[in-house]
Amino acid sequence: MNIYDISQKAGVSIATVSRVINKNPNVREKTKQKVLQVIRENGYTPNVFARGLGHKSMQTVGILCTDSSDLYLAQAVYFLERELRLREYNSILCCTGYKLKDKKRSLELLLTKQTDALILIGSSFIEEKETNSQYIRDAAGKVPVMLLNGHMEAENIYSILCDDYNAIHDAVSKLLENGKKDTLFLYRALTYSGNQKRMGYEDAYKKFGLPVNKDLIQLCNGDVNHTKEFLTMLAEKGIYFDGVISVDDQLAIGAIKYAKKFHIAIPEQLEIIGYNNSILGTCCEPELTTIDNKVEAICMTTTATLMSVLGGKNIPSKTMLSADLITRDTTYTKP
Amino acid sequence: MNIYDISQKAGVSIATVSRVINKNPNVREKTKQKVLQVIRENGYTPNVFARGLGHKSMQTVGILCTDSSDLYLAQAVYFLERELRLREYNSILCCTGYKLKDKKRSLELLLTKQTDALILIGSSFIEEKETNSQYIRDAAGKVPVMLLNGHMEAENIYSILCDDYNAIHDAVSKLLENGKKDTLFLYRALTYSGNQKRMGYEDAYKKFGLPVNKDLIQLCNGDVNHTKEFLTMLAEKGIYFDGVISVDDQLAIGAIKYAKKFHIAIPEQLEIIGYNNSILGTCCEPELTTIDNKVEAICMTTTATLMSVLGGKNIPSKTMLSADLITRDTTYTKP
DNA sequence: TTGTAGGCGTTATCAC
DNA sequence: GTGATAACGCCTACAA
Numbered sequence: 001m002n003i004y005d006i007s008q009k010a011g012v013s014i015a016t017v018s019r020v021i022n023k024n025p026n027v028r029e030k031t032k033q034k035v036l037q038v039i040r041e042n043g044y045t046p047n048v049f050a051r052g053l054g055h056k057s058m059q060t061v062g063i064l065c066t067d068s069s070d071l072y073l074a075q076a077v078y079f080l081e082r083e084l085r086l087r088e089y090n091s092i093l094c095c096t097g098y099k100l101k102d103k104k105r106s107l108e109l110l111l112t113k114q115t116d117a118l119i120l121i122g123s124s125f126i127e128e129k130e131t132n133s134q135y136i137r138d139a140a141g142k143v144p145v146m147l148l149n150g151h152m153e154a155e156n157i158y159s160i161l162c163d164d165y166n167a168i169h170d171a172v173s174k175l176l177e178n179g180k181k182d183t184l185f186l187y188r189a190l191t192y193s194g195n196q197k198r199m200g201y202e203d204a205y206k207k208f209g210l211p212v213n214k215d216l217i218q219l220c221n222g223d224v225n226h227t228k229e230f231l232t233m234l235a236e237k238g239i240y241f242d243g244v245i246s247v248d249d250q251l252a253i254g255a256i257k258y259a260k261k262f263h264i265a266i267p268e269q270l271e272i273i274g275y276n277n278s279i280l281g282t283c284c285e286p287e288l289t290t291i292d293n294k295v296e297a298i299c300m301t302t303t304a305t306l307m308s309v310l311g312g313k314n315i316p317s318k319t320m321l322s323a324d325l326i327t328r329d330t331t332y333t334k335p
Numbered sequence: 336m337n338i339y340d341i342s343q344k345a346g347v348s349i350a351t352v353s354r355v356i357n358k359n360p361n362v363r364e365k366t367k368q369k370v371l372q373v374i375r376e377n378g379y380t381p382n383v384f385a386r387g388l389g390h391k392s393m394q395t396v397g398i399l400c401t402d403s404s405d406l407y408l409a410q411a412v413y414f415l416e417r418e419l420r421l422r423e424y425n426s427i428l429c430c431t432g433y434k435l436k437d438k439k440r441s442l443e444l445l446l447t448k449q450t451d452a453l454i455l456i457g458s459s460f461i462e463e464k465e466t467n468s469q470y471i472r473d474a475a476g477k478v479p480v481m482l483l484n485g486h487m488e489a490e491n492i493y494s495i496l497c498d499d500y501n502a503i504h505d506a507v508s509k510l511l512e513n514g515k516k517d518t519l520f521l522y523r524a525l526t527y528s529g530n531q532k533r534m535g536y537e538d539a540y541k542k543f544g545l546p547v548n549k550d551l552i553q554l555c556n557g558d559v560n561h562t563k564e565f566l567t568m569l570a571e572k573g574i575y576f577d578g579v580i581s582v583d584d585q586l587a588i589g590a591i592k593y594a595k596k597f598h599i600a601i602p603e604q605l606e607i608i609g610y611n612n613s614i615l616g617t618c619c620e621p622e623l624t625t626i627d628n629k630v631e632a633i634c635m636t637t638t639a640t641l642m643s644v645l646g647g648k649n650i651p652s653k654t655m656l657s658a659d660l661i662t663r664d665t666t667y668t669k670p
Numbered sequence: 671t672t673g674t675a676g677g678c679g680t681t682a683t684c685a686c
Numbered sequence: 687g688t689g690a691t692a693a694c695g696c697c698t699a700c701a702a
Binding site: 002003004014015018021046047048049050051052053054 | 682
């Protein structure tokens with residue numbers, strides 16, 4: 001069933017059918033109705049390929065993320081897809097994994113599919129070595145690239161991110177005000193946002209005129225129970241801490257498990273703050289104080305920005321949203 | 336940059352370039368190398384639209400789910416995308432929400448995109464009224480439809496599911512053996528798999544010659560804290576239970592919270608079993624005994640089955656995988 | 671082994 | 687308002 005079949009059955013030319021499909025006003029109402037009816041009767045839908053051959057757009061954007069089963073990334077994918085669909089765009093999802101080579105390959109593959117834009121979720125796409133991020137710049141030569149929670153200065157690249165630096169800075173400051181001078185900072189990787197968080201942590205100490213203890217900055221890449229063991233090991237090594245702030249909620253819950261194992265009182269002896277405000281925070285006990293980094297808002301802003309870019313508007317290349325602290329039971333409630 | 340440009344620069348015809356691209360062996364090695372070099376130098380990639388116009392395939396499958404931010408569905412999406420990508424298929428994700436009208440619309444939209452197949456995750460796509468599922472049958476008229484954890488008998492529809500019936504049946508039997516005669520069954524909706532679970536629950540009671548108490552079968556659709564309140568309310572109503580089995584882990588964790596609130600001993604006074612073996616199960620305390628319904632295996636089977644279908648092979652229309660009970664601390668450990 | 675030409679289903683540009 | 691017809695970029699007989 002193609003446009004020729006329809007034109008025949010409706011007794012008009014394919015040009016007229018095309019006009020009807022594309023809502024071109026230059027068609028007599030009666031003709032239009034006739035064509036629409038034939039289209040409905042035959043359940044005809046225009047072929048996207050043929051259509052794409054013409055205007056080179058398939059109303060599709062590529063979403064890249066390292067791992068869509070990750071709690072945070074899954075949410076981002078969900079919100080992005082929803083916002084895009086609302087604007088009649090489809091989403092091609094591509095999980096790249098963490099290896100540079102795979103990320104490059106996936107991105108190239110996606111470009112091949114003629115997506116109208118690319119959205120990269122998470123700062124893990126920005127490599128430490130500047131030159132290793134060249135592939136993103138290359139992609140931006142073909143379609144707009146949106147960076148979600150990452151940042152990169154280049155033509156046709158737009159960053160939308162949460163103010164991780166200040167979020168951590170303020171949270172750590174609060175702990176310091178509570179007299180907790182030895183807060184452990186747990187992170188998973190030195191991505192862009194990982195770095196921002198770390199800087200926020202260090203600067204809070206500096207602001208209070210306190211030295212930064214490198215022993216309190218620890219890389220921990222595992223699940224809840226691994227984190228528990230990890231902290232146990234740190235304690236055995238003689239590293240003392242009376243606070244924990246982490247780059248996601250899972251690590252923080254590991255800290256809760258550690259505390260309970262050794263009957264360390266929360267929050268009296270140990271205050272704990274997570275990140276992402278995920279569902280996990282209400283599953284543990286005590287419930288977790290966590291930083292809400294506004295995934296939904298970021299995704300909505302990203303989509304809105306993208307639409308402006310595609311519409312040819314002049315748009316700021318960097319947008320920053322501030323985070324909120326969700327106070328629950330692993331820290332002292334605000335006075 | 337198209338195939339003509341390349342053919343000119345390489346001093347050959349477009350047919351030769353096309354052969355090289357498509358790995359047709361009938362090209363002299365030297366010619367092939369020359370062409371490949373020109374392709375590389377110019378960063379040329381064939382246009383998918385033009386390609387699709389011919390083949391009618393874009394190596395793309397549509398994945399539909401109600402809500403990809405749901406823990407379980409997110410995992411399924413992740414595994415499916417991974418398996419498909421391994422086989423050089425891209426995934427178009429489409430979250431439909433729970434309304435029939437929206438599900439229909441999304442499905443039709445996706446068909447429009449000429450996907451090679453459709454994968455529907457979760458039995459919420461199978462409507463209670465048989466006629467309301469007609470849209471799926473219609474879709475199956477155009478492309479193969481894979482039903483993940485749902486079931487429907489029809490041409491070109493393939494179901495891959497977990498044996499929810501026996502999973503619940505066996506788990507409840509275990510509770511009954513432990514002397515827990517009043518197990519609460521918490522569910523979220525009467526989908527296909529919801530029904531299977533419920534039947535498994537009821538049949539376990541029947542097997543033990545015990546009556547099924549309708550008060551113990553409860554619909555609860557909320558988060559952890561809502562579930563806690565809900566159980567509190569049930570108890571206040573005088574409904575007694577010494578076991579809880581639920582259709583997902585969140586509900587089960589709600590039960591844990593309820594028990595702790597009233598100092599009910601787990602598992603002595605209340606045994607609790609969740610479903611899905613999600614990450615949540617290790618975040619709570621005590622850690623949750625839960626049923627592992629093998630998402631990854633289901634997704635891998637689905638993809639493999641799909642490939643066979645696309646390859647024209649004769650394939651069983653229903654595949655069932657068995658679940659495992661992951662015993663943790665909310666039930667008695669096996670002797 | 672290589673090249674030529676027709677077709678895939680639309681959209682857009684002309685004439686009428 | 688409407689209808690021919692030429693792109694769009696690729697694949698694939700069929701010819702050479």
